[in-house]
Amino acid sequence: MAGNQEPLSPRARLAVTAGKAAAAVSRAAGRGSGSVIGGKVALRLDPDLLAQLAHHLDVVLVSATNGKTTTTRLIAEALRANGGVVSNALGANMPAGITSALAGGSEARYGVIEVDEKYLDAVARDVTPKAIALLNLSRDQLDRAAETRMLAERWREALSGTKAVVIANADDPLVVWAASSAPNVVWVAAGQEWKDDAWSCPACGGVMQRPDDDWFCGECGFRRPTPTWALSGDEVLDPHGSAWPIKLQLPGRANKANATTSAAVAAAFGVPPQTALERMHSVTAVAGRYDVVDYLGREVRLLLAKNPAGWLETFSLIDAPPAPVILSVNARSADGTDTSWLWDVDYSRLVGHPICVIGDRKLDLAVRLEVAGVGFQVCESAAEAVAACPPGRIEAIANYTAFQDLRRVVGN
């Protein structure tokens, strides 16, 4: 099957055209890619448009608190082995952005779509996915996001009876709780360093026991399912027990986990692990993340970390001391306006690194680091912070809008 064989309805065609026009106007006005505004215009003209656009695609949905943009990209690369792919590669992951992305790829065979956690139920209802990949769920933007456990509950309801094959992380109890309502689940041992959102059993509220990599509830018997795919060091173990090397250009354990899940998704569409993993090697930066930029004679590596679980994974991938680290935190609307979460991040792990703090909320960071007993310097700007570091590699870790600010400054 290649491309949309049945034409869109006249209403849908009109909606796509209007959406593209709105996006072009938005781009011309310098307001970004215009994909969200275009999608909104199109969806208003034809609310059924997303379903129609997806109708002739084999759709994969990817959702999680962390890693969904990267994993979407890895899956898209893997599936291109078999045919054309349309994807919301820039991370516009709510219905309008997804509609806009799909409207741009009429010749594609696959739709690989990143979905915001809160919209997974709605999007899954519209696009009838063939596969759904679920990576992790953890606290994020607590001033306005739904409770983490309630999100798992919503996923669970949405997945009950789904025809899609669900590829889910067996090491995240909340993801397992959500996915285990689905009739067809492929469990992946993808690991999860952050554990503080699942000490309480999602099924019964009992206290979770977590010996080594295992987990189970002592009260109701809810426990880690036996995975058929696993990340093991630098290799993916497939269901036949064969090991396939991961050769990513992206750093860190979390991205190896993303590659493992992506290989399992690709296999569901007939792409062998070796082919899938080789194709993933071509992915370098994803929307600026992990990019290394020359700035003021230093090499600044740009790392995005939006919530405690993300910061924890990021700390595990940065160069060892004495590599200098720049930390930047904002608390604008897109970041969540409460900075209390900084206290759930174990900043004592940065002992030994020279640290500069910047961003709207650098003083919150300063107090946090002071209490962690970690030395630091407060700087007024990214330029000042970079200049304060010796020449060479600098690890710059920032949350959402702070990351965008940083990209603008260093010219990425």
Next chain:
Amino acid sequence: MSDTGLRVVWVYPDLLSTYGDQGNALVVERRAQQRGLAVQRTDIRSDEQVPTSADIYLIGGGEDRPQRLAAERLLRDGGLRRAVDNGAIIFSVCAGYQILGREFVNDLGEPQQGLGLLDVVSTRGEAERCVGDVLADIDPNLGLPELTGFENHQGITHIGPTAKPLARVRLGKGNGTGDGTEGAWNDTVFGTYMHGPVLARNPQIADHLIKLALDVNALPPVDDQWYDALRKERISAAVQPA
């Protein structure tokens, strides 16, 4: 305080540690250590017994179902009440604050019995959540500077005759009753809706808890440069939101 140092208990991190309030334990620990005190911090999960002989107990905010479970387990355990009878200090935030009261409305919409360690009763607000920076004046009897914090709750807490408001809000909602009160206290038991975490924004309250535990009137000074800078910034942000 025992010979082994200041004993700090972080209550039920498995249920009540969702909103960064464990920072309160970190701040107390750090500021006590800076005064040369040995600190013994214990994290007690909800399947463990709450020790009854520690000096300072800290309880944080949590989601709605964990709050119900935590209240059930703490009531059954009885350790916190015995600790208070032994003169212990309890500092509680948000869901933890409601649990210390006589009654609150749980995730099932039902009134649920609290620990009765503070004379307050909490209900659920019908209006939008209270979210944002708060500025308030602390009860003058406590001799503490103005309170800055971040609130994020839907609860409404009414203060009974044997508890006192912890503070009067200048900006923000606080207890949500419309009477301008925020938090409550009585003797060695304190409750507040403030996150931030509140002791990082108000280190003088952390010092107050340490002083109560040591039964002293003053502590050696520590370098508060960054706390002071943060307080100044957050207070002016509350007065003039971005």
